[in-house]
Structures are given as C-alpha cells and as structure tokens.
Amino acid sequence: MVSFMTIGAKGSWSFVFSFRGTRLASMLIVAYAIAVSTVLFQTITGNRILTPALMGFDALYILLQTAIVFLFGASTLTGLDPRLMFVVEVGLMVAFSLALYRFLFSSGRHNVHLVVLIGIVLGGLFRSLSGFLQRIINPDDFVVLQDRLFASFNVTDLTLVGVCVILIALVTFAIWRMFHTFDVVMLGRDTAISLGLDHKAVTMKILVAISVLVSISTALVGPVTFFGLLVANLAYVLMPAAKHRFTLPAAVLVAIICLVGGQTVLERVFAFDTALSIIIEFAGGLFFILFLLKGRVR
Amino acid sequence: MKYLISASLLIICLAAVSLFVGVSDVSLARIIDGTADQRQIMVLAVSRIPRTIALLLAGSGMAIAGTILQMLARNRFVEPSTTGTVESAGLGMLVVLLVAPDLPVMAKMLVAAVFALAGTGLFLAVLRAMPLRSILMVPLVGIMLGGMISAVTTFFAYRFDLLQSMGAWANGDFSAVLRGRYETLWVAFALTIAAYIAADRFTVAGMGEEFSTNLGLNYQRIMAIGLVIVSMVTASVVVTAGVVPFLGLIVPNLVSMAMGDNLRRSLPWIGLCGAGLILVCDIIGRTINAPFEIPVGTVLGVIGSLFFLYLLLRRPSRVA
Numbered sequence: 243m244v245s246f247m248t249i250g251a252k253g254s255w256s257f258v259f260s261f262r263g264t265r266l267a268s269m270l271i272v273a274y275a276i277a278v279s280t281v282l283f284q285t286i287t288g289n290r291i292l293t294p295a296l297m298g299f300d301a302l303y304i305l306l307q308t309a310i311v312f313l314f315g316a317s318t319l320t321g322l323d324p325r326l327m328f329v330v331e332v333g334l335m336v337a338f339s340l341a342l343y344r345f346l347f348s349s350g351r352h353n354v355h356l357v358v359l360i361g362i363v364l365g366g367l368f369r370s371l372s373g374f375l376q377r378i379i380n381p382d383d384f385v386v387l388q389d390r391l392f393a394s395f396n397v398t399d400l401t402l403v404g405v406c407v408i409l410i411a412l413v414t415f416a417i418w419r420m421f422h423t424f425d426v427v428m429l430g431r432d433t434a435i436s437l438g439l440d441h442k443a444v445t446m447k448i449l450v451a452i453s454v455l456v457s458i459s460t461a462l463v464g465p466v467t468f469f470g471l472l473v474a475n476l477a478y479v480l481m482p483a484a485k486h487r488f489t490l491p492a493a494v495l496v497a498i499i500c501l502v503g504g505q506t507v508l509e510r511v512f513a514f515d516t517a518l519s520i521i522i523e524f525a526g527g528l529f530f531i532l533f534l535l536k537g538r539v540r
Numbered sequence: 541m542k543y544l545i546s547a548s549l550l551i552i553c554l555a556a557v558s559l560f561v562g563v564s565d566v567s568l569a570r571i572i573d574g575t576a577d578q579r580q581i582m583v584l585a586v587s588r589i590p591r592t593i594a595l596l597l598a599g600s601g602m603a604i605a606g607t608i609l610q611m612l613a614r615n616r617f618v619e620p621s622t623t624g625t626v627e628s629a630g631l632g633m634l635v636v637l638l639v640a641p642d643l644p645v646m647a648k649m650l651v652a653a654v655f656a657l658a659g660t661g662l663f664l665a666v667l668r669a670m671p672l673r674s675i676l677m678v679p680l681v682g683i684m685l686g687g688m689i690s691a692v693t694t695f696f697a698y699r700f701d702l703l704q705s706m707g708a709w710a711n712g713d714f715s716a717v718l719r720g721r722y723e724t725l726w727v728a729f730a731l732t733i734a735a736y737i738a739a740d741r742f743t744v745a746g747m748g749e750e751f752s753t754n755l756g757l758n759y760q761r762i763m764a765i766g767l768v769i770v771s772m773v774t775a776s777v778v779v780t781a782g783v784v785p786f787l788g789l790i791v792p793n794l795v796s797m798a799m800g801d802n803l804r805r806s807l808p809w810i811g812l813c814g815a816g817l818i819l820v821c822d823i824i825g826r827t828i829n830a831p832f833e834i835p836v837g838t839v840l841g842v843i844g845s846l847f848f849l850y851l852l853l854r855r856p857s858r859v860a
Contacts, residue, residue, distance in 0.1 A: 355676035356852060359617075362683055363848045370841030377834045467687070520695045527688035531681055535670055 264403060269505065271406050272459045272466075273497035278417070279455035280470030281477070281493045285428045285486070286445045289354055290478065291533055293470040296358060298365030299339055299456045300465035305368040305375075306334050312375045328405055328461060336453040343449055406458045413451050420447060424486040466519060468526020473497040475529070547812050551596075554819045558592045559584065591714050594722040595822055595836075596815045598714075598781060601728035601773040603814025604735050604807060606788015608766045609660075611746035611803070613667060616796075617679040617851070619788030620656075620774045624682055626785075627689040628659025629771075629778040634693050637702055645779065649724045653775035659689060660767055676852075713835035714781050714822055721780070728776040731769045732811060739803040742766060746801065783837055786844020787814055793851060 280293045294300070310331065342364075423444050426434050434441045459466065477493035504518050606619035613623070620626050632655030636648045643651075663685055667678060696702075735742070744752050745762045752759040777784055791814045795806050818836060821843065825834040 355674050355680060359676050359680055360849065360852055362680070363845050363852065367842065367845035367849070370838055370845060373838045374834060374842055377832065377838065378829045520691050520698065524688050524691040524695070527684045527691065530684045531666065531688075534677055534681055534684075535666075 266502070267407075268403050268462050269501050270498060271403065271410060272462050273501045274410065274494050275455040275459040276466060276470045277473050277477075277493035277497035278490060279452045279459070280474040281486070281490055282417075282424070282448050283452050283470075284474055285424055286448050287357075288428065288430055290475060291354065291471070291530070292358060292361070293468075293474070294452055294456045295465065295467045295470055296365075297361030298368055299453070300460040301365040301368035301372070302338060302342070303331070303335050303457050303460040304465065305372045306331060306338065308372045308375045308379075310334075312379050329409075331461075332409065332454055332457040335457045336450050339453040339456075340446065340449060403462075406462065409454060409458060413454050416447070417451055420444065421486065424448075428486075463519075467523060468530065469497070469500075469519075469522050472522065472526050472529060473500065544808055544812070547809070547816075551812055551816050551819070554816060554823070555592050555596060558595065558819055558823055559588045587717075590722050591717045592819075594717045594725055594780060595714055595818050597722075597725040597729050598777045598784060599787060599815040599818030600811035601725070601732050601814075602777055602784050602787040603791035603810045603817075604732050604788075605770045605773040607792040607803065607807070607810050608735060608742055608770050609788065610792055611742045612763060612766045612770075613664065613678060614746060614748065615675060615678040616793060617676070617789070617848075618682055619786065619792075620770065621783060621785040622679045622682040622686065622789070623663045624659040624685040624689050625656045625663075625770060625774050626778060626783050627686040627693065629653070629656040629775045630783075631655050631659075631689055631693045632775070633779065634697055634702065638696070638700060645721075645724055649727070649772075649775050649779045652779055653772045656771035656775050656778075657767055659685075660771060664763075664767075713833075713837060715833050715835070717781060724776045725780055728773040731772050735769050736807050738762070738765060739807050743801065743803045782835075784818065784840060785837060786840050786848065787818060789851075790844055790847045791817060793847075 276295075280295075283294050283297075284290055284292060310327075423439060426437055426439050427441070427444055427448070429437070431441050434444075473493050473496050474489075476496045477489050480496070481488040481492050500522075501518075504521070508518050508521075602620065609618050609620065609623060609625075610616060629652040632652035633648065635655070636643055636651050640647075663682055666681055666685065670677065670681070741757060741762045744755055744757055745759060745766070749759045752762070791810055795810050795813060799806050799809065818840070821839040822836045825836050825839045828834060
C-alpha cells in the first residue's frame with residue numbers, strides 16, 4: 243500500500259495524497275466487498291464455484307441503474323443527492339436479488355451446473371436488456387448514465403466512497419453479529435436446522451448483506467467477474483481450516499494484496515492502467531475450466 | 541413441401557417489409573409506377589437490398605452453423621457464441637487489424653475463419669478431456685473459453701488502442717451493410733448449401749463416433765468438414781456484421797422440437813426460420829426507436845437469453 247502511494251509520485255504531496263488516497267480507499271473497499279460477499283455466497287450455497295458475479299448480480303445492478311435513468315430521466319436524477327440515489331439503488335438491488343435467489347434455490351433444483359448456467363445466462367440477459375435500454379434512452383440521459391456506470395479506479399468521487407464506507411461499516415457490524423452462525427450454515431441446510439438454527443432467516447440475512455456488498459463494488463468499479471472466485475479459493479487453500487474465522491479475513495487480505503499489488507505493479511512497472519481486470523478475467527476463466535475438469539464441483 | 545413453400549413466401553414478405561422500412565422514405569407504389577426519383581432507387585439498391593440479402597444469408601447461415609455444432613458436440617446447448625468460435629474469429633480480426641490492415645475483405649475473412657477453426661477445435665479437445673460430461677458442463681466450458689479468448693483480444697486491443705474498432709463488431713449490426721460490403725456472405729451461403737448436401741452424414745455423426753464408424757462413415761472427416769463449415773460461416777458473418785448471438789441456439793432447438801433430428805428434412809426449415817427470425821429482429825430494431833436503430837445483436841441477445849433460460853428450466857427431457 244505504501245508503495246502504491248509513493249512509487250512514481252511526482253508533484254505536490256498534498257495532491258498525490260488526496261488523489262491516490264481516494265483510489266486506494268476505493269480499492270480497499272472493493273477488495274473487502276468482493277472477498278466477503280463471495281465467501282459468504284459460497285457458504286450459503288454450499289459450493290465453491292458459485293460467486294455473486296457469476297450469478298449475474300452485478301449485471302442486475304447495472305440494469306437497475308439503467309432502468310432508473312430510463313424511467314425517470316436524467317433531469318430528475320441530477321436534482322437528487324447522488325448519495326440518496328445510491329442508497330435507493332442498493333435497496334432495490336436487495337429486493338431484486340432476494341427474489342431471484344429464492345426463485346433459483348427454493349425449487350429444489352440442486353444441480354450446480356444448471357444453477358451456474360442459469361446465472362450466466364441471466365447475467366447475459368441483464369446485460370442485453372441494459373444495452374437495449376441504453377439505446378432507447380435519449381442521448382443527454384445517456385451521458386449522465388455513462389458517468390454513473392463507468393466509475394473506474396481512476397475516477398471515483400469522494401462522496402460515493404464516503405457512503406460506501408458507511409454502508410460497509412453497517413454491513414460489517416451485521417456480519418459480525420452473525421459470525422457464529424456461518425460455520426453452521428456451511429454444514430448444509432438439514433444439519434444446520436437440526437442444530438437448531440433458523441436456516442431460512444439466516445441465509446436471507448446473509449443474502450441481504452451480499453447484495454449490499456455487490457452493489458458497492460459494482461458502483462465503484464463496475465462488474466468484476468472472476469476476482470471473487472480466485473480470491474475465495476486461494477483463501478481456502480491457504481487456510482488450515484474452513485472456519486470463517488480464518489477464511490474471511492484471509493480472503494480479504496488476499497483480495498487487497500491482489501488488487502493493490504496488481505494495480506501498483508501494472509501501473510508503475512508496465513505502465514498499463516486498466517488491464518488488471520482483463521488479466522484477472524483470463525486467469526479466472528482458466529481456473530474455472532480447470533475446476534470443472536477436475537470435477538471438484540459437488 | 542407444401543409448408544416449405546408457404547414458409548418461403550412468408551420470408552419473402554418479411555424481406556419485402558425489410559426493404560421498405562428505414563429512415564428515408566421509399567414507397568413500393570412509386571417504384572412500380574415509375575415515379576420514384578433517382579435517390580429512392582439509389583437507397584434501395586445501395587443500402588436496403590444489400591442489407592436484406594445480408595440478413596437472410598447471415599440468419600440462415602448462423603442457424604445452420606449452430607445445428608452442425610450441436611450435432612458435432614452432441615449437445616443441445618451449444619452454438620457459435622457458446623463455444624468460443626465467435627470470440628476466436630474476433631481475435632483473428634484483431635490480428636488482421638494489427639498485422640495487415642489493408643488486406644482485402646476475403647482474406648480477412650479467411651484469417652478470421654482459421655482462428656475460429658482453431659478456437660472451436662480447442663473447445664472440442666477440452667470436451668474430450670472432460671471426465672464426466674454432464675450436459676450442462678459443455679456450454680459452461682464453452683462460455684468460459686470464449687470469455688478467456690475475448691480477454692486476450694481485449695488486452696491487445698487495449699494495448700494498441702483498437703478498442704473502439706473492436707467494439708463496433710462486438711455487437712451484430714446490419715446498419716452499415718452497403719453494396720460491396722457484404723459479398724463475403726455468399727461464401728457462407730455456398731457452405732450452407734454444402735451442409736445440406738452432407739446433411740445425412742451430420743445426422744449420423746450426431747449419433748456418436750462408434751455408431752458412425754459402424755455404418756462405414758469416416759467420422760473424423762465429417763467432423764473436420766463440419767468444423768470448417770461452422771468456422772467459415774461464423775467468420776463471414778462476424779467480418780460483415782459482427783456477432784449475432786443465439787440464432788444458432790434458438791432455431792435448431794425449435795425446429796428439433798417440431799420435427800426431430802433428421803437434418804435432410806429439417807435443414808431447409810432451419811435455414812428459413814433463421815432468416816425469418818433475424819429479419820424480424822432487425823425490423824424490430826429499426827422501428828422501435830426510429831430514427832435511431834437498435835443493433836440486431838442486442839435484440840437477439842434479449843430474446844435469445846430468454847429462450848436459453850426456457851430451455852434450461854424446462855423439465856429436463858431427452859437432452860442429448
């Protein structure tokens with residue numbers, strides 16, 4: 243982190259500090275959000291290959307944003323406080339993802355491949371629909387939308403980061419309160435219920451937390467498909483036991499190291515700037531195929 | 541046969557509609573009684589007619605390519621955009637842009653076709669290496685492979701500032717098809733005819749390697765022919781108009797539900813329905829938000845992914 247802040251810094255310290263500081267903060271938030279949401283998602287689905295991103299969650303978030311701009315027009319939206327907007331969007335996201343999840347996992351379909359495939363196709367559908375709406379939106383609105391959608395690590399506004407920090411704090415508090423239940427949930431539905439856990443309520447709560455985290459990371463950097471998958475599985479490999487006391491912090495640390503480290507190396511050493519996501523995409527795809535080939539998917 | 545003829549008539553009507561839908565006003569009556577001015581005839585000859593022909597050729601070609609792929613991979617859920625074929629063709633395009641940007645269109649198409657062939661071959665090789673071949677794993681692996689290939693493409697496009705030109709074809713769009721810019725699609729058409737001639741062999745190949753060999757069919761050769769047809773068709777469509785997703789998934793499945801898998805009987809239907817579907821989607825894209833256009837790839841993306849979901853959620857019947 244220190245190296246990210248200092249290497250290649252030219253010009254006045256105060257500027258560098260504020261500019262890179264914002265970016266660093268957003269990267270930390272994203273790393274945290276993606277790592278935690280992925281590990282928890284894999285806990286409730288009892289599967290190590292499913293991630294929120296694979297299931298089309300981030301595409302859903304983008305579709306929601308597009309739909310809001312489409313329905314209300316940009317003029318209405320610019321009058322509103324962006325922070326308020328963000329909170330509304332997160333709320334909608336939670337509602338939708340709960341509905342989606344219940345539809346996918348309640349009907350007793352436990353074929354993992356089917357669920358993953360449905361998730362991927364849903365993601366594609368959401369993306370196509372967003373593209374469709376973006377074409378019908380009038381051009382002025384589209385500019386506004388583009389500003390909202392394409393916040394990358396280079397352009398993040400401070401207000402959003404502030405809101406995200408508050409939300410993250412809330413979610414973390416909620417997660418911390420529930421921490422003791424995670425390991426039980428991981429044992430699977432029937433076992434958890436026989437151990438006296440209100441399984442349905444707990445998974446719903448976790449899912450709400452996941453939706454919020456996904457919204458945050460997507461709002462800050464857009465969709466990142468495979469990052470969570472890589473990070474979570476690395477954490478499982480590195481840790482001696484599958485207890486969440488180990489895996490959650492490990493995943494967060496791995497995510498931070500990958501994101502900040504990767505970004506620093508790429509920017510300063512190779513002078514690329516947004517190629518990191520592409521590299522992660524490639525590595526993740528490879529990993530995924532190997533995962534499938536090994537047949538380690540239960 | 542009777543039905544085929546009436547279906548063809550329907551397609552001709554759709555094509556006629558496609559000729560007279562668009563930003564500039566061209567009316568049928570005035571063309572017939574000779575009062576149309578020079579400009580209208582020009583629009584028709586340079587833009588509308590080529591566009592309509594390109595749609596017909598691309599639609600039927602992609603639908604038939606999808607069918608052949610489904611036979612070869614023995615899986616209902618594959619089509620050129622879920623096997624890495626399309627993405628590989630895109631990588632080929634990028635290589636042409638980088639190495640020899642002033643190649644004639646035909647040569648570009650051939651390069652893209654070679655890449656598409658390699659990509660599809662890779663996909664089939666991965667399939668063979670898979671331990672337990674669950675039906676659903678096949679498209680999963682294909683989609684992931686496609687994602688990896690397009691990551692490579694994006695990476696280099698980004699390095700050489702070609703993202704914009706790559707983005708242009710990433711979404712199928714026939715609005716830029718003019719006279720002199722779509723002729724490669726006739727290659728696709730010729731291959732489609734070839735596919736029809738070899739139809740029975742593909743039907744048998746769909747039964748699997750042992751079965752085909754038992755009947756005295758050279759399985760490897762028919763595989764190779766099929767792959768070449770699929771790659772060439774995909775490459776010519778990608779070079780001309782960009783990615784046209786899901787056509788090769790929707791049409792073969794619908795036709796197969798209706799009339800089974802004897803390709804000799806069903807291929808003409810698949811070609812016709814493919815052409816019809818893409819025409820309808822393109823007309824929707826042109827009219828829904830006139831004077832602006834929605835690319836046919838986006839329209840198909842929405843319809844196609846909904847159909848895909850329907851296929852997945854249908855009670856798993858005899859999926860092979």
